[in-house]
Amino acid sequence: MSNVRIVAFAGSLRSGSFNKKLIRIAAAGARAAGAAVTEIDLRDIPMPLYDGDIEREHGLPPNAKVFKRLLIEHHGFLISSPEYNSAVSAVLKNAIDWASRPEPNEPALVAYKGKVAGLVSACPGHLGGIRGLAVLRSILSNIGVIVIPTQMAISRANDAFEPNGDLKDERQQAAVESVGAEVVSISAKLLGVIV
Numbered sequence: 001m002s003n004v005r006i007v008a009f010a011g012s013l014r015s016g017s018f019n020k021k022l023i024r025i026a027a028a029g030a031r032a033a034g035a036a037v038t039e040i041d042l043r044d045i046p047m048p049l050y051d052g053d054i055e056r057e058h059g060l061p062p063n064a065k066v067f068k069r070l071l072i073e074h075h076g077f078l079i080s081s082p083e084y085n086s087a088v089s090a091v092l093k094n095a096i097d098w099a100s101r102p103e104p105n106e107p108a109l110v111a112y113k114g115k116v117a118g119l120v121s122a123c124p125g126h127l128g129g130i131r132g133l134a135v136l137r138s139i140l141s142n143i144g145v146i147v148i149p150t151q152m153a154i155s156r157a158n159d160a161f162e163p164n165g166d167l168k169d170e171r172q173q174a175a176v177e178s179v180g181a182e183v184v185s186i187s188a189k190l191l192g193v194i195v
Contacts, residue, residue, distance in 0.1 A: 004035040004187045006180070007070050008078035011092030011136075013043045018122035018157040021165045022176060023080035026120050029177030030078060033184035037078075040070060042091055050097045064098035071099050071111035075187040077145070078180055080120045083132030088139070100143055113144035116190065118183040120176055121153045122160065128153030148186060152176045 008027040010019035020041070027037045045063040048054060054061065060068065071077065082089050099111045107113070117140055121129030130153040137147050152175045154160050160167055167173040 003191065004076070004184050005074045006030045006035045006037045006076045006078055006183060006187070007040060007074040008037055008180075009040045009042060009080075011042070011079060011081040011089045011095075013091055015043075017082070018124075018154070018161070019080035019082050019120075021161055022120050022122045022154060022157075023078060024165060025167065025173060025176045026078045026080065026118065026180040029180030030184050031180075032177065033181035035076075035180075035184040035187075037180075038070065038074065040067075042067075042095055047094060047098050050094055055101060060098060060101060060103060064095075064101075067095055068099040068101075068111050071115070074115075075191060076116035076118070076183045078118050078120070078183060079136065080122065081129065081132050081136050083121060083123050083125075083127075083129035086131040087135045088132050092136070093139070096139060096143075109144050112140070114146065114190070115144075116146045116148065116183050116187045118148050118179040119151045120179055121151075122157035123153070124156060124158045126155050128155035128157070146186070146190075148179070148182050150179055150182050152179055 008023050010023045012019045030037045047064045119133050123129035
């Protein structure tokens with residue numbers, strides 16, 4: 001077991017979300033590669049829509065602090081992002097925005113700079129969410145995250161999963177797991193540890 005810690009979450013709130021199923025597969029790949037993985041559900045840490053007046057008057061909301069602290073405490077992220085109108089979901093963008101806000105005596109973008117991220121997506125359409133991943137890659141790269149080149153987008157997601165949550169296509173299953181493993185490998189190299 002390495003010292004690499006990865007936080008994994010989906011950019012969806014829906015209980016039956018394809019992306020919640022997919023993130024479990026990526027997280028399993030990271031665990032198999034030796035990482036300690038914390039899986040979270042954004043539904044469990046609801047945040048208000050980002051509002052500069054709220055921030056100015058009250059600071060970060062409590063759940064925004066919880067989410068930000070999780071990002072800070074982990075070396076890398078696994079994110080499974082649905083595609084909404086060719087972009088990321090509002091809940092995912094909102095969480096990213098809140099965690100980007102600095103608190104007193106804190107370096108800028110402390111939750112993001114130098115962290116490693118792996119991206120996957122599952123959507124019912126033919127493109128599997130690839131356009132949303134391009135947007136997410138741009139957002140994360142612009143705030144200092146090292147986004148690995150490898151990603152996986154599962155199309156026709158409504159027919160892609162077995163009842164147990166695995167993907168029906170074994171090659172797709174392995175590819176999603178490999179995204180998790182690659183995040184662990186790159187994080188370990190940056191940390192100078194052996195996995």
